[in-house]
Amino acid sequence: MTITNCRRCGQPCQGRPPSNPNARPFQHALEGLCANCVVTEMLKNTEPISFLLAESGPSSLLLPFIQEQYGEILKAGDSELKLEEINWQIVVNQWGLPFPKRRAHSSPA
Numbered sequence: 001m002t003i004t005n006c007r008r009c010g011q012p013c014q015g016r017p018p019s020n021p022n023a024r025p026f027q028h029a030l031e032g033l034c035a036n037c038v039v040t041e042m043l044k045n046t047e048p049i050s051f052l053l054a055e056s057g058p059s060s061l062l063l064p065f066i067q068e069q070y071g072e073i074l075k076a077g078d079s080e081l082k083l084e085e086i087n088w089q090i091v092v093n094q095w096g097l098p099f100p101k102r103r104a105h106s107s108p109a
Helices: 035-045 049-056 058-062 064-076 088-093
Strands: 002-005 012-015
Touching (some): 035 049, 049 058, 058 064
């Protein structure tokens, strides 16, 4: 396990190789993002959630029943990300930060 800085928010985060290739919706350190930024990216890019949050704003993510339901999504997908790793206040506070461009993956020769 290594400590690196998140490519989006700059906060330290733990990087480690994915331990479950079937994990959905997340594998650890996806694209060098911390847990909070990975969650934000997923929420901003998944319809219809993205539309609802665009209309209502991210503050609804602070409601306990919303967080509990998100935890159920993580469990159902056998996600490597655990609900306890998400700081919802940080997700809301950093909602407007831009995302870095995706890294190019080298293809095997």
